[in-house]
Amino acid sequence: MKHTLELPSYLEQDDAVRDRFNRLKQRPVTLEVQGLGKEFETAGGSVTALKDINFKTHKREFVCVIGPSGCGKSTLIRILAGLETPSSGKMLLDGKEVHGPGPDRGMVFQGYTLFPWLTVKKNVMFGLEQAGHSKQVAEEDARQWIDLVGLTSFVDSYPHQLSGGMKQRVAIARALANQPRILLMDEPFGALDAQTRAKMQSYLMDIWQNIDITVLFITHDLDEAIYLADRILVLKAHPGEVQEIIEVPVPQPRSPDQLLSPEFLATKKRLEELIHPPEEGDEMNSDHLNMVRMVPINDDVQSVF
C-alpha cells in the first residue's frame, strides 16, 4: 500500500520565487568554475573523481552541493578552498583566477579543526592576525564575531570545553572574521545530533541573511540542502559530474514549517530520483537478507504486526 501525494513539479515557481531568482541572476558572479576536473593516480590506474564541472555562484547566494557517496563533492570543495590542485579547468573569484588556499575563501570543516591550544577568542583572532591586523583590532573584531554567533560568555574557553555545536559556531565565526568572498562548508553539521543540527541550520540562515557572504555548502542530507539552498548543485558519481542545478522553489526566508510544503516535497522527490535512481533500487531489492523464521511455533508473540 502506497500513499501517493499529488505534488506539483519542482520546476513550478510562484511569482515571488521566480522574481527573486531573476534578480539573483542579475547579481555579480562571486565564484565561477570552468571545466574543472580531477584525476587521482591509484594503484589500479587513474580514477576520474571530477569531470568538467561548470557553475557560477552569485553574490550572497546560498548554494548546496549534494550527491551520492563517491561523487567527489568533498574533492570539489577542497579544490575550491585550494587544498587540492585540479587536474584541469580553473576557478575565478570575482573574475580573477585563484590558485592555492587563501583567506578570500573561508572554510568550515566537518571535523571542527579549532586550534585546541587557543581560546575561542584567539581562534577567531588567528586569521585576523595573519592578515596583519594589530592585536587590539583583531581582538575587537574577534569579539564582535563571537558575539554574532552568541558565544560571548565563552571567549576565554578552550575548544575542548565546548559542545560540538558550539565548536562549529566558533569555526564559522573564525572563517567569517576574515571577511572571505565565499564561505565553503564541507558537511559542517554532519557530526551533530538532529536537534543541534536544526538549530545550527537556523543560526546559519540568520548569519547569511545579515552579512555579505556567499555560501557553498556540501551535504548529503536532502532536507538540509532544500531547507538552506537557493540553488542545489546535484552531482552524480563515477565520474563526478554536474547532473542538474535545481532552483529551490521554496520561498525565502525559510522556516521549519516549510519542511512539509508541496514545493519542498516536490524538490525532495526530484532529488531522490536523481540521487537514488530506480535501476539502483532494483539492485538494492536483490540485495536482501537470507531470512528464515526463527521464532518458536508456539511463542506467545507470534508476529510483530
Place this chain on the structure above:
Amino acid sequence: MSTKPKMQWFSVRKELKPKQRLFLSVMSFMLPLLLWCLVSYIPWLWHPKVEINDPGAVSYFKQGMLVDRELFIKELDKLEQAGEALPQGTLANPIYLPAPHEVAVAFYTAFTTEPKRRSEKWLHESLWDSIQVIFWGFFLSSLFGVPIGILAGTYDFFSRLSEPFIEFFRYLPAPAFGALAVAILGIHHAPKIAIIFIGTFFQQVLIVSNTARKLDPSLLEAAQTLGAKNKALLFKVVIPGILPDLYRDMRILLGWAWTYLIVAELIGTSSGITWFITQQARYKNFDNVFAAIMIIGIIGISTDLFLAWLGRRIFPWQRQTASA
C-alpha cells in the same frame, strides 16, 4: 544478596576504582619488597652461606667469615667423626644481598660515610656530578635534536636530508664511541656528556619528527584557509600544536638519558654515582651500593612525576585524562 555491586578486579579494558588503583600501585612496590624481605629474613629460604660464629677446630675458619653451606656441613661431619670441637654458625645470605633494613640504614649512612681518601668525593658530590652530566648531555642533545626533529617532521626536505643518516647512526651503540670521545675530549666531564648526547640525540630527532608528523593535518589546512603561509604554519600551528606531545617525548627521552649515565661515567676517569657504586662495591659495602642504585631510581621517578605535574599546569587545553 546485597544491593551494593561487588568490587570488580578483572574486567577487560575497564578502569578500576581510584581506591583499587591506589592499592595496586602500592602493591606494585610492596610485592618486590616483600619478596626481598622473605629471602632476607626467613632462614630456610635460600641462605646458601653460613656465617661463622665460632671456628671450632677448623683451621681456616675465622669468626665472621662467610662460607658455603656445603663446605660447612662437610667440615662439621669431618670434625664430628674425629670428635673435635665443632664450628658454630648461622645461616646467611651472600654479602651482595643485604637485607632491606641494612639498605634502609645505608640511605642515611651512605651520605655520612667519609670517603676513604681525601681526594675522593662524598655521595652528594658524586650525585651532583651525575646530575650535571645528565643535564648537559640532555640539554645539548635537545638544543639540536628538537629543532631538527620539528623541521624534519614538517618539511620533507629536512626529513630526506637528515633521517636516512640518523636511522643508520642510531644503530651505533653510544658506548662504542667511548674511546674516541676520550681521545678527542679528554678524561673529565666532556666525553661523558658526549656519550649521553650520542645516546639521546639520534633517537630524539626521530621521535620528535614523528610527533611533528602526527599533528592533525586538518589543522594545517584550516590555518591555510585562514591565510597562514609557510612560516606562520610552522610557528603558529605546528609548534604550538605538538607542544604537549613534545613535552611527553622529552620526559621519555630524559629517562633514556639516565640509562646511558652509568656507561658514560665509566668512560675516562670514573666519576659521579657510578664511581661511588664501584668504589663501595670494592669495599664490599653492598648496602651502600643498593642505596645508591635506588637513589638513581628515586631521582628518576620524582623528576618524571614533577614534570608530569608541571605539564598539566602549562598545557591547560589538554584534557586531564590525556596527560597521564
